[in-house]
Each structure stands twice: as structure tokens, then as C-alpha cells.
Amino acid sequence: MRLALWQTQGFPGDVAANLQALEAQVRAAVASGAQLLLCPELWLGGYNLPAQMAALAEAADGPAAQRIAALAREHGVAICYGYAERHEQGGKPYNSAQLIDAQGRSLANYRKTHLFGPMERELFTAGDSLQAPVEFAGWRVGLLICFDVEFPENVRTLALAGAELVLVPTALTPEYTAVPELIVPARAVENQVFVAYCNHSGVEEGLAFLGGSCVAAPNGQRLVVAAGGEALLVTDLSRANSAQWREVFPYLQDRRPALYGALTGD
Template identity: 30%
Template structure:
């Protein structure tokens, strides 16, 4: 069994210092009351979508984020799926997610491959080019960032490479909240995997965000769902549940790979 926590936070627009303070306080409160195995943060939690200033407020090669999240992981002996941040590189700015083990070591990095034109990502960011899986707290795992979930073939690739849980970090708008819930449930059902999805709440100058972070089991049942307020969503996930569901309906054995 793995206990996961999604920190559903209101992101202060363009203020990395304030956002690190928010995350610090959330960890302090969480670990006073609970011991969890994996903590998940939302997309672009350091800056929000202040993209016009992203070269000023982003993080060169993720150095500040690494120091901050590595320290939290070691302090609380927990694994962290570190949301994502504006990663300033020599080639451009990436929307990058890093995963830290309980010793504070980076064990996986992924940069968003599908840029969302409705929020002008394509004007300020460059896309990543690789996915990849990793092992975390008893699960073979994959990650996706927000808009990525609209591409079922991208999630399926991760699952075909062994993922039993897919962590999703997001800044998903309230006006498409129905899509958020429906797509996440579909990804869980069609891939017979857990979905652990951490969204943000609050608003920025252009968008109201939907919250409703969710943990969904491989049968498509909602294990836990947050509100539209700041909170920490807790849930337990079980590796044996994945094996059980995949044995009941053997979709991966029945795929016709010669046809599609």
C-alpha cells in the first residue's frame, strides 16, 4: 500500500518566493498529522502562468526547485512528484517535472511534450521530447502534465512500458472541469491503472482554475476527490488492485497490434 497526498494550492501569480512559502506550510501541516509516501504538487506551482515574465521568474536549470524540493524530501523522508516549473535552459524554457525519492535524489525528469495554445504556452515555452517511466513507492510509475491527458496514445505508451500509476500535475481551468473528470476517469479505465491527479485552485488575471484533484483506481472508481478550495487530498493506492483488474479483463493480451 502507498499513501499519496496531492497539495491542491492557490498559486501566487509570478511569485516563486510566496509559492515556496505556501508549499513549506502545507508540508508542515501535512506531516504533523500524517505520514505519507508520495506528495504531489501542481503544474507550474512556482510561477503560475505568468508567461510574459517567465525569463525573469523562471528557474535556471531548476536549481532553486531542486534545492527546495530535495530538502523537503529529506526532511520528511517522503517521495515527491514535484509538480512542474519553468525550467530555463540554453535552448529555451521547458515546463519540467522532476521526481525526488525520500533521500532527495532526482529519479526522473519529464518536460511537457504537448503545449497548450489556448494559454499561449507555444509562444513562450518549448516542448519536451521524451517520456519514460520510473519506480516509486512500490509502483511502476509514469507522469503527464495537464494538456497531455487529452492524448490517450501518450498515456498508453507509458502504460505499455509498465506504468501501474500515472501521476498528473495540472493547472486545469474551471470552465472545462467536466473534461478533467471525464478524461481522467477514461484514462484510468482504458489503461487499468491508477490516476493520481493534482490540480490547482484559485485564479490568475485570465483564468479561474477548477481544483478537484482526484485519485482514481484501475476500475475507474474515484478513490478520493478534492473540492475547489485549498486542501491536501489523501488516498491509499494498492499495487495488487492493478494486477486484479488487469486479470479480470485482459485488454493488453487482447490488443490487435497488427491492426493499430
């Protein structure tokens, strides 16, 4: 699979401008041969906009989703993007990520389960479950969002459910360089999956982002890494050496689940 990650500052608070910018990136991704384009966490409306977040929230099948689905169909590429999802019962919105395939169909809509810090916990309703991996282009694909990937249990759960690729829209600030440099490659190795981690760039309403988007392979290698600015990363994912790497890093096959009961205790 050829995968593209769009690291961007975007247009905080301006959904129409973000959708217009997306069209240009879709064209660039398709020109590179990409089958899937990954955007950052809360990309659609912006991350650091607490006063506007509820107003920016849309339904999973709302106007923006319909426009993104139309772009996916028109250009023949799947798109995974972060957005504020309107709560179905009028509560605080969800911090969500949706994967739309090249036919414009929603394959997955995941709600962030591990909210980070006081601002997110004040603004959002936490998702209450991990979502099973979905089939895309012959791959089993799972979704997480930012802080979620920092919990080993989340990626392990997806891997045990058959995930081969985990997509992670994120909004990471510069003090957390250990996440893309150490944690993301570790999650890839210990679970024998590819992990695609797509961050914001620049500064949004005074909040600086690290950039550093990357894709980590099951051997721990980061196949592509962005610096701090706007970037479109493109890389190929291959299962060619999967069996070899599972022998080198046999964590899944050598597990002893009977010993780990305390991990799920209160």
C-alpha cells in the same frame, strides 16, 4: 502507497512564498502518513504569467530544486512539482515536472510534450519525448502534464513501459470538467493504472481554475475528489485487486498492435 495532492492557488510570481507554503503542506502530508506529495502544473512560479515566465524559469537543479530536495530529505517524503525549466541552450523554457525522492534525489524531470493553446506554444519549448517510468517505493511511476493525459497514446505508452501510477500536474479551467470527471478515470481503466491529477484552485491574473483534483483507480473509481478551493487530498493506493481488474478490463492483454499502425502515421 499513501499519496497526497496539494490543490492550491499559490502565490503567482513569488517563488519564495510558494516554497514557504510548500513546507507547511509537506508537514501536513507527512502527518497524514503520505509518502509522496504532488503539486500542480507550473506551481513554483505560476501559470498565467506570460510576461514573467522566462524570468521565473530555473534549471532542474537550480535554487528552488535544491530547497525542495532539502525539504524532501528533512521530512522523508517525495515531492513532485511543476515549474518552468530554463532551456539549456537559451531557448524558450520548458513546462516541466520534477519528481524528487525522500532522499532529495531527482528521479525524473519530464518536459511537457503536448503544449496547449497559443499562449503555451508561444511561451514554451515542447518536450521531444515521453520519459520511461521510474521506480519509487516499489511502484513504477510515470509523469505527464495536463494536456498530455488527454491523449490516450501517452498513457498507453507509459502503461506498456510498466507504469502503475501516472502523476499529472495540471492547470485546468472550468470549461474542461470532462477531463477529471471522464477522461482521467477512462485513462486509468483502459491502461490499468492509477492516475493522480493535481490542479490549481482560485483565480490567477484573471484566469479561473476548476480545482477538481482527483485520483482515479484502475476500476475507474475516483478515490478522492477536490472541490474548487484549496485542498490537501490524501489517499491510499493498493495493488490488492489488480489481477481482478485486469480480468474485468482486459484492454492491455487483448490489444492487436498490428491493426494500429495508422495511429502513428503523419
